[in-house]
Amino acid sequence: MPREAEISLNEREFIKQALQEQIRLDNRAFDAFRKLELTFGEEYGVADVQLGKTRVIARISIDVTTPLPERKFDGVFQIFTEFSPMASPAFEVGRPTDAEVILSRILEKAIRRSNALDTESLCIIAGLKCFALRADVHIIDHDGGLIDASCIAVMAALQHFRRPDVLVEGERATILSVREREPIPLSILHQPLCVTFSYFAEGEIFLVDANLAEEQVRNAEVIVTMNRHGEVCQIAKYGGVTVNPLAMLQCTNVALQKVKEMSKFIQQKLDEDAKRRDAGGLMAELSAENAR
Amino acid sequence: MPLDTSTYSLALLRLDGRRWNELRRIHAQISTQAAADGSSYLEMGNTKILVSVTGPAEGRQSGQRGGSGGQAKVEVEINFAGFSGMERRRRGGGDKRSKEMEHCVKSAFEGVLLLHLFPHSTITLNIHIISQDGSLLAACINASTLALIDAGIPMTDYLVACTAASSASSTAADNASADDPLLDLNTLEEQELPFLTVGTLGDSDQVAVCVMETRVRMERLEGMLAVGIEGCKRMRGILDGVVKGYGKRFG
Amino acid sequence: MAVPEVTLTHLNRADGSATYTHNGYSIIGAVNGPIEVSRRDEMPEEATLEVNVRPAVGVGSPKERHLESLLHNTLRSIILTRMMPRTLVQITLQVRSLPEEDEATGVNSTLTILPHLLHTSLLALLSASIPLLTTLTSLLIAVPTSSAPIISPTSTELLRAGPLQAVHVFAFAGDRRLLLNESDGAFSYDEWEEACEMAEEVCCSGGEGGVKLEGEGMDVDAQDGNLEEWLRGVVRRKVDWEQRWKKGT
Numbered sequence: 001m002p003r004e005a006e007i008s009l010n011e012r013e014f015i016k017q018a019l020q021e022q023i024r025l026d027n028r029a030f031d032a033f034r035k036l037e038l039t040f041g042e043e044y045g046v047a048d049v050q051l052g053k054t055r056v057i058a059r060i061s062i063d064v065t066t067p068l069p070e071r072k073f074d075g076v077f078q079i080f081t082e083f084s085p086m087a088s089p090a091f092e093v094g095r096p097t098d099a100e101v102i103l104s105r106i107l108e109k110a111i112r113r114s115n116a117l118d119t120e121s122l123c124i125i126a127g128l129k130c131f132a133l134r135a136d137v138h139i140i141d142h143d144g145g146l147i148d149a150s151c152i153a154v155m156a157a158l159q160h161f162r163r164p165d166v167l168v169e170g171e172r173a174t175i176l177s178v179r180e181r182e183p184i185p186l187s188i189l190h191q192p193l194c195v196t197f198s199y200f201a202e203g204e205i206f207l208v209d210a211n212l213a214e215e216q217v218r219n220a221e222v223i224v225t226m227n228r229h230g231e232v233c234q235i236a237k238y239g240g241v242t243v244n245p246l247a248m249l250q251c252t253n254v255a256l257q258k259v260k261e262m263s264k265f266i267q268q269k270l271d272e273d274a275k276r277r278d279a280g281g282l283m284a285e286l287s288a289e290n291a292r
Numbered sequence: 293m294p295l296d297t298s299t300y301s302l303a304l305l306r307l308d309g310r311r312w313n314e315l316r317r318i319h320a321q322i323s324t325q326a327a328a329d330g331s332s333y334l335e336m337g338n339t340k341i342l343v344s345v346t347g348p349a350e351g352r353q354s355g356q357r358g359g360s361g362g363q364a365k366v367e368v369e370i371n372f373a374g375f376s377g378m379e380r381r382r383r384g385g386g387d388k389r390s391k392e393m394e395h396c397v398k399s400a401f402e403g404v405l406l407l408h409l410f411p412h413s414t415i416t417l418n419i420h421i422i423s424q425d426g427s428l429l430a431a432c433i434n435a436s437t438l439a440l441i442d443a444g445i446p447m448t449d450y451l452v453a454c455t456a457a458s459s460a461s462s463t464a465a466d467n468a469s470a471d472d473p474l475l476d477l478n479t480l481e482e483q484e485l486p487f488l489t490v491g492t493l494g495d496s497d498q499v500a501v502c503v504m505e506t507r508v509r510m511e512r513l514e515g516m517l518a519v520g521i522e523g524c525k526r527m528r529g530i531l532d533g534v535v536k537g538y539g540k541r542f543g
Numbered sequence: 544m545a546v547p548e549v550t551l552t553h554l555n556r557a558d559g560s561a562t563y564t565h566n567g568y569s570i571i572g573a574v575n576g577p578i579e580v581s582r583r584d585e586m587p588e589e590a591t592l593e594v595n596v597r598p599a600v601g602v603g604s605p606k607e608r609h610l611e612s613l614l615h616n617t618l619r620s621i622i623l624t625r626m627m628p629r630t631l632v633q634i635t636l637q638v639r640s641l642p643e644e645d646e647a648t649g650v651n652s653t654l655t656i657l658p659h660l661l662h663t664s665l666l667a668l669l670s671a672s673i674p675l676l677t678t679l680t681s682l683l684i685a686v687p688t689s690s691a692p693i694i695s696p697t698s699t700e701l702l703r704a705g706p707l708q709a710v711h712v713f714a715f716a717g718d719r720r721l722l723l724n725e726s727d728g729a730f731s732y733d734e735w736e737e738a739c740e741m742a743e744e745v746c747c748s749g750g751e752g753g754v755k756l757e758g759e760g761m762d763v764d765a766q767d768g769n770l771e772e773w774l775r776g777v778v779r780r781k782v783d784w785e786q787r788w789k790k791g792t
Contacts, residue, residue: 239399
């Protein structure tokens with residue numbers, strides 16, 4: 001396994017000095033995200049997020065299993081993140097790096113533990129059958145901001161996903177295929193999104209959405225997960241240089257504003273996609289009538 | 293419902309009889325194991341932790357001796373004793389939660405230790421959790437600080453951590469000003485309330501570590517953080533007393 | 544036969560990359576190389592090749608490992624590994640989507656995806672400018688019990704074709720030599736040879752007097768559907784794009 005190429009001292013100094021002069025290398029404002037793009041696949045529940053040069057694909061799939069004995073009324077929801085050498089040759093399959101563990105823990109805390117998805121709605125027959133939902137996160141291109149991008153991808157994919165309807169008669173449950181019954185969206189309680197703040201110059205300067213070079217130079221990071229209702233779902237600052245607590249509280253205000261913008265963006269893309277699909281649906285209906 | 297919030301709002305006493313801003317009983321020792329370069333034993337209420345430090349020494353793998361960039365590398369290993377929790381279940385080492393804690397302790401101390409004094413060497417922290425009853429991460433950080441001081445590894449100041457929660461009075465859940473912060477939680481309180489672990493550097497207000505895993509209104513964050521930082525200051529005083537008390541024995 | 548759609552060199556981080564979409568299969572391929580190799584895998588006189596196949600859903604299973612070993616062996620014979628000793632060429636293939644009916648066809652899903660993986664990896668290698676001995680083209684042929692063989696069938700075609708007698712995957716090098724063959728089912732040698740010739744006709748160009756394909760279950764224009772022609776087209780466009788600075792004047 002080759003090592004991750006380290007950023008050279010000259011580049012390091014250049015980035016630091018530029019930041020002291022209030023300039024980022026890509027000429028963004030300190031609190032600006034890179035250009036965010038979101039596309040949905042042909043199938044339900046596939047979201048392709050591009051955040052600058054970072055690209056993440058999240059894919060939701062569903063299966064039926066037996067619920068856990070201690071959680072009879074809940075469905076199963078799991079998020080899988082595995083880095084592949086596609087994003088960076090330093091990622092080795094089957095040997096998770098610290099970054100990978102942190103990514104999966106943050107997503108777990110941000111989305112699963114904050115109850116973004118109502119797992120009770122995935123239950124079919126209590127104690128016997130439930131839906132098992134899984135989200136696979138594929139990192140396609142890595143230029144920093146993986147946590148933010150992955151969180152957007154998973155949340156967008158969850159909102160885009162439609163699960164098959166199910167018919168319960170006593171102890172018998174029938175899963176109705178897409179052709180029989182229009183599939184139904186998941187019940188999502190709130191939409192957590194992550195914003196990563198990177199601290200430079202011993203905690204004096206903070207940036208939103210650092211790219212890979214800035215990530216390698218930074219002194220500390222704070223990952224804040226919020227929803228647009230102003231609830232903080234998760235905060236993680238694992239060491240690094242110390243920051244002023246008031247600056248951290250200010251981060252949550254910035255994060256709230258960013259999260260609101262991103263939620264709006266995701267909703268807009270979802271609406272566009274729904275419109276596109278609906279047009280097709282209408283056309284299909286018309287053609288079916290003509291055939292009859 | 294483990295924490296009966298109704299009685300709390302009446303008597304303002306917690307389940308274990310503490311007031312909102314009281315720490316649990318803290319008992320700490322250093323130099324507990326002669327074989328290690330530095331070691332400590334810390335009890336915060338019923339959370340009991342044993343830490344041993346090895347190093348600065350040559351790294352285990354011959355290929356990559358110590359850290360890169362002219363400074364020492366910090367390695368952290370956390371072991372959960374099989375009998376430490378409520379369930380008698382052995383936890384595998386590759387658990388993501390303990391990996392996360394290891395990463396947190398590692399990067400927290402990387403910012404505090406003067407690593408550039410020991411290029412090409414490794415400092416290994418072995419943390420054994422003997423009994424867990426809340427504030428686990430905070431206890432790990434405090435115990436590690438003591439062990440590193442015992443090992444004589446230079447650091448800028450004590451890294452101390454503490455947990456703080458916010459218990460919304462059930463009557464005024466949406467009134468941000470009416471929430472009561474709590475300090476130093478045990479397991480039952482952790483399960484019930486939104487809480488955060490905050491670690492500060494010495495007497496300053498500067499936050500080195502801040503981990504929160506539960507959903508909470510952003511307005512309540514400020515109170516929790518303030519109480520947590522206050523708790524850290526008291527914690528520093530206690531740890532300082534332990535270290536100085538140990539030093540007197542040589543005096 | 545629809546010609547695959549390809550986007551080359553669209554990833555920023557990898558040295559070479561390709562997205563390939565054909566018959567509902569969509570695969571992203573990335574190549575890093577030649578790069579530093581770990582001491583354990585280092586070979587003194589040739590490059591080490593590492594292939595990772597990652598499924599759309601879930602983590603790798605024995606099926607992916609099997610595909611990886613097939614790809615590894617095939618690609619090793621066309622990459623000029625001896626030109627880059629003591630290095631690593633890392634190929635990652637991420638399956639993005641499969642056709643909806645893929646599971647329902649009952650055909651061994653290793654075989655249906657294999658040609659697509661081969662094409663993706665070749666394109667990614669081309670994009671990364673890894674020295675190659677030759678190119679390759681690959682094809683799936685399904686032989687139903689009752690009707691004529693179907694070349695490069697879609698999942699719906701497989702479903703409609705009814706019971707299948709055999710399924711073959713062929714891969715040919717640029718000089719018309721057979722690189723890889725994986726077959727499943729019962730067939731005689733003559734039947735295999737017939738299938739092989741049909742595949743060769745579609746995979747390789749430039750042969751005169753080949754069997755003119757009559758379309759049952761497909762409407763193939765021999766010129767449009769030829770895989771080598773398609774591959775040449777892709778490479779021509781790539782070179783045109785790279786040389787555009789020359790033409791700009």
